[in-house]
Amino acid sequence: MPSSTIHETLNPQVCHCSAEIRQGVIERLPFLRHATMESQKGLARNLRSQGMAEGQEISPLRFPSGLFGVVARGAVKVYRFVGDQHFVIFDVLTAGDWFLYGDPDDQGIRLYSYPDQLSTLTTSCVLTMDRGRFDPLLRSDPQLMAAFFGALTGRLSQAHERFVRFMAFPADHRLSFLLTYLHSKGPKKPGYPGLIPFNLTRRDLAAMAGLTLETVSRVLSAFESEGVVRSGRGWVEVLNLEALHRRSHLTEV
Amino acid sequence: MPSSTIHETLNPQVCHCSAEIRQGVIERLPFLRHATMESQKGLARNLRSQGMAEGQEISPLRFPSGLFGVVARGAVKVYRFVGDQHFVIFDVLTAGDWFLYGDPDDQGIRLYSYPDQLSTLTTSCVLTMDRGRFDPLLRSDPQLMAAFFGALTGRLSQAHERFVRFMAFPADHRLSFLLTYLHSKGPKKPGYPGLIPFNLTRRDLAAMAGLTLETVSRVLSAFESEGVVRSGRGWVEVLNLEALHRRSHLTEV
């Protein structure tokens, strides 16, 4: 039995993000493999690390021309309000995921833009730099630019795919598909191999799957009675990934 | 009263795609504005024009390493089968829209990949070239590459947005939103200012909106009785864009 409760595990007091961790995250950026040494050093020099508590918002205000960021630890949700109380979550970013966050007026590249919001799902550590410094790096290194955009369109296509498949699915397919996806994100917590390693309320799940929190609650209860998952306030643990995947009714292409 | 019927208007016998039209399409590619003369000439030299009848598929077989294409005339749907009879339409491309269509094994950029299918909604003319020739052009011209990828991610983000908004919408919102979008695509046909200028069956609309064709039929009938649209076999004409947009319940951000 682990010494700490699930709640404590998900909400560590400190975000330990040392210089080594920071450097490791930068080195593991998949598109950096093709970059010149100068580009790599340029990135390492300009990225500033920022520790963040749970539920904090990544403010665009400090970066007038947008920002390039990498999640070093923890998890960040990307969402948008589409009504007064109603919001939609586009994606969840975990360690190693990078993002662009900028002004949609700009005709250039964009991934997320200012009407969207980014906020942490756990204590996190985010590396950020101004787009004004990032873009010249890209432009000076065609190999890097090609690799970066390759990764970018790959990510967008994947997200696209997720949503398309969602549209025609019933609630339990959507949720099992979503949980399978979330389960594959982020490093596992010691002692809880199946635990999805960030805070995740029923409301969040609903906002990701296009459902209401009541429906999510009902479906999760059904999963739980089948022994497929275990869940509590703000967390979900996957007990049987095989069974979960079967319920998503996905035929691989 | 126009001399030709709607059916004849939508299905012209010939696809007149002269050298001038072809050159005009290439020149109007938005990302080409930033390219060098060499890149522009390289594109013009390598793009081959191909006339296509209605309902024909753009075959990937002739392009082993994928292809870059531009729609010069007509309209092309991008779709995927997700079941035996069930397919989903990602997007509709009209004159001026370009696309990449390649092997997903490739780690590079991708927009649509081989499990997807592209097929014409009307007699069309498509300009194509092998990715093996296109990629070097991009790499040799950083300005072009940046502009191209800017446009690319812009398109993907837009599609993303569409789907996210769809998810929580009821059927009539979805359809009015979709029709507003489709109405903005492609050049208008003379004599029918509001006509969506390509074949569009109830089944196609359903595949785009995540609905069934029966539901589409019912909603369209309701729109028609309000005088918002007019429709027949394989075509939809928007009569009152204002009213249609109001029904989509979109609050601009």
Next chain:
DNA sequence: CGGCATCTTGACGGTAGTCAAGCTTTGTGG
């Protein structure tokens, strides 16, 4: 004319949204 694809309409049922009440856990302040 006949065959086919497309579209319409109806009846029925199930899924999931809405509303509401109540429960449990967590956090706060006296």
Next chain:
DNA sequence: CCACAAAGCTTGACTACCGTCAAGATGCCG
């Protein structure tokens, strides 16, 4: 330490929307 509030979750009843199935109408083309 307890009371209280707030957030998160569960459950139930009701309802509406939309998918399914089926039959029939309409337009298109050989």
